[in-house]
Amino acid sequence: MLQGRHLLDPTDFSPEELDEIFDFADQIIQSPAQFNHLCDSSLLATLFYEPSTRTRFSFEAAMLRLGGKVVGFSEASSSSVAKGESVADTVRTVACYADIIVMRHPKEGAPRIASQYSPVPVINAGDGGHLHPTQTLTDLMTIRAAKSRLGGLTIGCCGDLKFGRTVHSLIKAMSRYPGTQFVLISPTELRVPGYVTADLEARGITFREVERLDEVLPDLDVLYMTRVQKERFFNEDDYVRLKDFYILNADKMRLARPDMIVMHPLPRVGEIAYDVDDDPRAYYFRQARYGMFVRMALIAKLLGAC
Amino acid sequence: MLTITSIRNGIVIDHIHAGLGIRIFYQLGLDKVDTSVALIMNATSTRMGRKDIIKIEGTSGIDVTMLALIDPNVTINVIEDEHVVRKVKPELPERVENLIVCKNPRCITSLEKYVPQVFTLVDREHGQYRCAYCDELYTVGKD
Numbered sequence: 198m199l200q201g202r203h204l205l206d207p208t209d210f211s212p213e214e215l216d217e218i219f220d221f222a223d224q225i226i227q228s229p230a231q232f233n234h235l236c237d238s239s240l241l242a243t244l245f246y247e248p249s250t251r252t253r254f255s256f257e258a259a260m261l262r263l264g265g266k267v268v269g270f271s272e273a274s275s276s277s278v279a280k281g282e283s284v285a286d287t288v289r290t291v292a293c294y295a296d297i298i299v300m301r302h303p304k305e306g307a308p309r310i311a312s313q314y315s316p317v318p319v320i321n322a323g324d325g326g327h328l329h330p331t332q333t334l335t336d337l338m339t340i341r342a343a344k345s346r347l348g349g350l351t352i353g354c355c356g357d358l359k360f361g362r363t364v365h366s367l368i369k370a371m372s373r374y375p376g377t378q379f380v381l382i383s384p385t386e387l388r389v390p391g392y393v394t395a396d397l398e399a400r401g402i403t404f405r406e407v408e409r410l411d412e413v414l415p416d417l418d419v420l421y422m423t424r425v426q427k428e429r430f431f432n433e434d435d436y437v438r439l440k441d442f443y444i445l446n447a448d449k450m451r452l453a454r455p456d457m458i459v460m461h462p463l464p465r466v467g468e469i470a471y472d473v474d475d476d477p478r479a480y481y482f483r484q485a486r487y488g489m490f491v492r493m494a495l496i497a498k499l500l501g502a503c
Numbered sequence: 504m505l506t507i508t509s510i511r512n513g514i515v516i517d518h519i520h521a522g523l524g525i526r527i528f529y530q531l532g533l534d535k536v537d538t539s540v541a542l543i544m545n546a547t548s549t550r551m552g553r554k555d556i557i558k559i560e561g562t563s564g565i566d567v568t569m570l571a572l573i574d575p576n577v578t579i580n581v582i583e584d585e586h587v588v589r590k591v592k593p594e595l596p597e598r599v600e601n602l603i604v605c606k607n608p609r610c611i612t613s614l615e616k617y618v619p620q621v622f623t624l625v626d627r628e629h630g631q632y633r634c635a636y637c638d639e640l641y642t643v644g645k646d
Contacts, residue, residue, distance in 0.1 A: 283615055283617065284611070284615055285615070285617070302611070303609070304609060304610065304611040304613070304614050304615075305607065305609045305610050305611060305636065305637035305638075306610055306611040306612070306634070306635075306636025306637045307611040307615075307636075309611075309635070309636050310611055310615060310618055310636065324611075324637075325609040325637070326609060327609075327637055327638065390638075391640055392633065392638045392639065392640050395625075395626075395631070395640065399625075399626070
């Protein structure tokens with residue numbers, strides 16, 4: 198039963214509950230017009246304390262395509278937060294007006310606090326460098342569509358794994374599927390946080406941390422690319438030395454398996470060359486499309502509309 | 504050789520990892536009490552090499568949970584009439600509230616001060632706790 202629940206962490210829902218969402222998203226993809234009025238009388242509030250383009254658009258598009266309406270703010274400075282209002286008070290007030298709340302916040306754990314004060318479902322749309330569970334729903338749906346399964350896959354995560362919340366969420370969610378292995382490709386300075394590797398070790402999941410993408414490409418079923426930003430490096434020399442290791446181009450794609458898929462939460466800023474876009478293994482734009490449908494399914498399920 | 508007289512009634516916190524005694528001293532607020540207190544640092548120990556010891560005269564109870572979070576290996580000896588009448592080994596609690604402060608500057612608890620600092624035990628063997636909001640790890644005796 199998903200009605201009335203919060204989604205704060207990608208493991209808040211069981212794999213069976215996730216399948217229920219993915220199955221419903223598949224139904225929407227098959228005949229979207231059939232669901233145009235599913236949430237006619239509902240209102241979604243988007244509380245975006247930091248800028249976002251595609252996640253906010255994706256949620257708004259999802260709600261509008263279900264026939265619902267959207268209110269909200271897209272930066273903290275244009276809200277009561279600028280006057281010093283707490284997350285708890287903002288959420289308690291907004292919940293008087295809206296049926297479901299989507300929150301993005303620069304501080305980690307803010308949506309959890311929101312959920313503790315909200316009588317309506319709260320969806321975490323990204324909290325600092327911590328988690329991004331609806332991106333994970335998108336990612337899992339994409340992998341499921343491409344591979345027809347979620348278990349027994351070797352997932353390569355490449356780029357900034359320290360601050361990359363999409364990667365933290367993906368690892369957490371994929372860890373629950375039997376036979377999953379991870380290859381974590383990043384500069385030493387940008388490796389995944391300790392709590393992520395502690396979880397993997399506790400679950401007995403095979404993973405390795407490496408610095409070079411080209412060395413491990415042939416081993417991967419899925420390559421999940423993320424941005425490596427210059428300002429994340431401690432010095433210019435390291436950035437210059439390492440930046441090319443984390444750029445995927447058509448030459449490197451020759452090393453990959455014919456059925457490997459390339460994913461990216463987008464936006465990309467140079468880490469996937471444009472010459473990869475026409476490769477049938479490039480899944481990142483299909484992934485973005487799945488994002489809207491899976492959010493439609495999620496909203497409808499949490500509202501109890503289906 | 505330094506000599507500290509024994510206490511008549513009170514508590515001796517023994518087997519403190521060398522260096523952590525001063526932290527326990529302040530955490531227990533012993534700098535503010537008006538009873539006799541001794542903090543012995545770097546005492547010779549056959550088991551530990553070096554250890555710290557705290558002796559507190561005239562008290563029978565202290566916050567054992569907090570002690571466990573700083574150094575779970577300590578022994579608390581309750582003294583009555585100059586004899587040890589009870590030995591207590593602190594146990595790590597499953598959940599602690601407002602005893603550990605999250606060190607992650609990006610954690611929401613650094614901004615919203617009304618929110619309690621909540622940590623849950625994830626690895627008893629290694630004394631590892633996790634922040635309920637941001638998942639930051641806290642290791643007892645190290646952080």
